[in-house]
Amino acid sequence: MRGSNGNAFFKGKKPLPAENPAPGAAEKYTLGTGMIQVLMTLAALLFAAPVFIILNYSFKTVRELYLSNPLALPESFQLGNYISAFKKLDLLTTFTNTFIYTAVTVVVLVMLCGASSWAIARCKNRFFKFSYIYFLLGIFIPHQALFLQIYMIGFRTGLINTRLGVILMYIATGMSFGVFLMTSFMTTVPVELEEAAKIDGCSVYRTYFFIVLPLLKPAIATLTILQAFQIWNDYLMASLFISSQELRTLTLAMQMLFSQQSSDYTTAMAAIIISVLPVAILFISMQKYFVKGMTVGALKG
Amino acid sequence: MRRKSFNRREKLQYLSLVLPGLLLFTIGLILPMFLSFSYSLTSWDGMSAAKPFIGFKNYARFFTDPFAGQAWIFTFKFTFWNTIIQNVFALLFAIALNSAIKGKKIYRTVFFIPCLISAIIVGFIWLRMFINILPALNRFLGTNINFLLFGSGKTVLAGLLLANNWQWIGYWMLIYLAALQSIPGELYEAANIDGATTLGKFRHITIPLLAPAFTICIVGITTGSLKVYELLVTSTWGGPGRASTSIIYYIYNTAISGRQYGYGSAMSIVLVLVLFLVALVQLGFLRKKEVQL
Numbered sequence: 054m055r056g057s058n059g060n061a062f063f064k065g066k067k068p069l070p071a072e073n074p075a076p077g078a079a080e081k082y083t084l085g086t087g088m089i090q091v092l093m094t095l096a097a098l099l100f101a102a103p104v105f106i107i108l109n110y111s112f113k114t115v116r117e118l119y120l121s122n123p124l125a126l127p128e129s130f131q132l133g134n135y136i137s138a139f140k141k142l143d144l145l146t147t148f149t150n151t152f153i154y155t156a157v158t159v160v161v162l163v164m165l166c167g168a169s170s171w172a173i174a175r176c177k178n179r180f181f182k183f184s185y186i187y188f189l190l191g192i193f194i195p196h197q198a199l200f201l202q203i204y205m206i207g208f209r210t211g212l213i214n215t216r217l218g219v220i221l222m223y224i225a226t227g228m229s230f231g232v233f234l235m236t237s238f239m240t241t242v243p244v245e246l247e248e249a250a251k252i253d254g255c256s257v258y259r260t261y262f263f264i265v266l267p268l269l270k271p272a273i274a275t276l277t278i279l280q281a282f283q284i285w286n287d288y289l290m291a292s293l294f295i296s297s298q299e300l301r302t303l304t305l306a307m308q309m310l311f312s313q314q315s316s317d318y319t320t321a322m323a324a325i326i327i328s329v330l331p332v333a334i335l336f337i338s339m340q341k342y343f344v345k346g347m348t349v350g351a352l353k354g
Numbered sequence: 355m356r357r358k359s360f361n362r363r364e365k366l367q368y369l370s371l372v373l374p375g376l377l378l379f380t381i382g383l384i385l386p387m388f389l390s391f392s393y394s395l396t397s398w399d400g401m402s403a404a405k406p407f408i409g410f411k412n413y414a415r416f417f418t419d420p421f422a423g424q425a426w427i428f429t430f431k432f433t434f435w436n437t438i439i440q441n442v443f444a445l446l447f448a449i450a451l452n453s454a455i456k457g458k459k460i461y462r463t464v465f466f467i468p469c470l471i472s473a474i475i476v477g478f479i480w481l482r483m484f485i486n487i488l489p490a491l492n493r494f495l496g497t498n499i500n501f502l503l504f505g506s507g508k509t510v511l512a513g514l515l516l517a518n519n520w521q522w523i524g525y526w527m528l529i530y531l532a533a534l535q536s537i538p539g540e541l542y543e544a545a546n547i548d549g550a551t552t553l554g555k556f557r558h559i560t561i562p563l564l565a566p567a568f569t570i571c572i573v574g575i576t577t578g579s580l581k582v583y584e585l586l587v588t589s590t591w592g593g594p595g596r597a598s599t600s601i602i603y604y605i606y607n608t609a610i611s612g613r614q615y616g617y618g619s620a621m622s623i624v625l626v627l628v629l630f631l632v633a634l635v636q637l638g639f640l641r642k643k644e645v646q647l
Contacts, residue, residue: 082454090455096447097464100520103479105469106487123490165378168371176368184372191383193633197581197602198625201609201618202386202393225382229376257367273601286472289602290586296448304472308623325475325518332470337463338642347525 059068104329111135111322116214118319134323138310142324146299147306153216154291154302158223162280163273164266165224167229173232175247185236191229192193197289204293212294219294223284231276234350238272271349278346285332303328387626393619400615412620414447418450422621424596425604428511432600433485435515436522443523448530448559465524473521477589480504480517483535502588507597514598518585522578526571527602533567569640577633580625603627 082198110118111134112127121128138144169188173181196203203222204213212218242265266273269273288304307328314321336343394412398405416422447465451458468476481504488501503513537560544554583602586592592599592607599607601621609618 075474082456086454089450089453093447093450093455100524101464101469103483103520106483107479110487118486122494124489124494165375169375172368172372177366179371180369184376187376187384188379191379193630194387194626195577195581195629196383196386197583198622198629199383199386199390200602201605201615201622202389203382205389205393206381206386221378222382225378228379229383232375257364257371261371282470286403286470286474288472288587290473302516304474307472308474308588311474315613318486321478323481325479325562328475329467329471336467336470340459340463344466344528344532348528 055128082218086251102120105323108327111326112317113319115317115319116318118321120319134319135327138324138327141310141313141320142303142306142327143298143301147301147303149217150300151302151304152283154219154223155281158227158284159277159280160229161220162224162227163276166228166235166276167266168261169232169267170235170239171261173236174242175244188229188232191226192233196226200293201287203290207294214295214297214300216300219291219300221336222290222294223280223287226290227280227283231280234276235269235272238269242268255299274342275346275350278343365524382397389617390623390626393616394623396616397617398615399617400609401613408554412617413624415617416620416624418502420598422601425599425601428598429580429582429601432512432514432518432582433576435511436579437572437575439519440523440526441516441571443519444571445530447523447625448520449529450494450532451527451531451563452534462524462528465527467524468521469525473584474588476517476521477587480513480520481589484513505594505600507594509600510590510594512588514582516584517589518579518615520583522575526575529571530564530567533564537563557631565640565644567635569644572640573633573636577591577629580629581631 082092109124112130112132113121115133116129117127145194150316173185203318204225207213207218207222210218212221246264246268247260255264269308286304287302288308291302292308295305307324310324311321370606372457379516395407395409396405397408397412447461451461455461471479481634484501484503484505488499492499503509503516541563543556546560550558561636580599581602582614583606586598586600586603590598592603602625605621605625608614608621612618
């Protein structure tokens, strides 16, 4: 019945075109488009200029910094700045730390947000409805505004200067957005599969891990991307929780380096390139998924 | 009977799924709110055991503190200009990248990459640009342009806006671009048949259908700018003088270096309220527009 109704409904309409072109995509390349192209090229050059300048300076020696033409290429491409930046950033340690904080947080956050959102979406009693609104409050309470008290709790619980402390704090502050994103995604997950699993004697936990989590892939990808970059680039919270050399992150090391290298900033320039390169490569190689995740996440948030 | 107990067990299992997250969230974000409020009623220095209760004096002090006033004014100015500049350029870039120009992916990448860089690094990049790199351009060109934007209280806002917008325009451009691409092409075709002008199509099709994206971008940029802190740590240090001290920067200095934890807490409570109100008012206003259209 339903199917036939649907067909009848669509009969009166003209068939959808095979492709749904974006407005403008169908437009031809005209004089106007050419002008836009020129303007955008100029804008892009201005946007990219700082990066090229940094790249150029990262190969220069201190002598060249003050004597040669600022736009000239370095006399010889030396890697000296990169070697000294590598050492001063303590790159192996800081990179590993940042990676551990980011990876562990994202994995746990995805699990917890998925579990909470699923429970909220399936159990419609008062407690779960309240939980949802309670989580949403966090979107309006920015953790940056409460850094003093978050630090104080870390201090009282002895979690300052521990890996666990940093990770727990990132998870706590990331819950809200994650639950919001995943709960709105949960409506697209079919209940039938879960019911079938239940009839087959699957426990709630098994159903979550083996049926629900795999269905959440798009939402998981979005949350991973959005959270990973926030944590990777975080400074305020990391600076509150970590003071020890062995636990510090890349951004903390960068900040230290920047305050030391005010006259000889060539090393700092090399450090910038080192720290940005992995992120830029990751973005360029995964652009398709990345852009999708960013926009989906933001449009839902 | 058996079924009922099974349901109950199941409910407990569901409960166990939501509890860990709920607990962490409560300790990490809700508890700090309450702690913040209780500390804000004391003159605690953050170190000693004594937390003398002083009622709402911290809040009263806040209204007469000229430095706090200055920090709020800077933060609001920064937020106001950011919201305008970022929205305008992000939308313009998105419209341009949605036209028939070639090499869209390259443009998108160029505009987007700065937002993947930590604000700490962005601050330093622009500090060096203004102090060392651009003035060298003067020597080269034989001109005398003042590039030292962070050096004077009059230009520091412009310098920070430049740095911050360089970083974030690409991000919001992407959101507008996604919204533009979700507008069905038939709408424009139908308008073409009706003989609509380009401007007419923009006003009556593009703008209304972009309403959700406007809401996200405006609220996102505003609340994000009100929280500005990291950018200042490596660029202006809140200076010159106090010209670029944002409210979070001021709270940090007051509470941690100045050892006025109670006062800092009071200010963070006010900041939370301001952020909450701004987001709520904007959401209410913009969502209403969305329904009307």
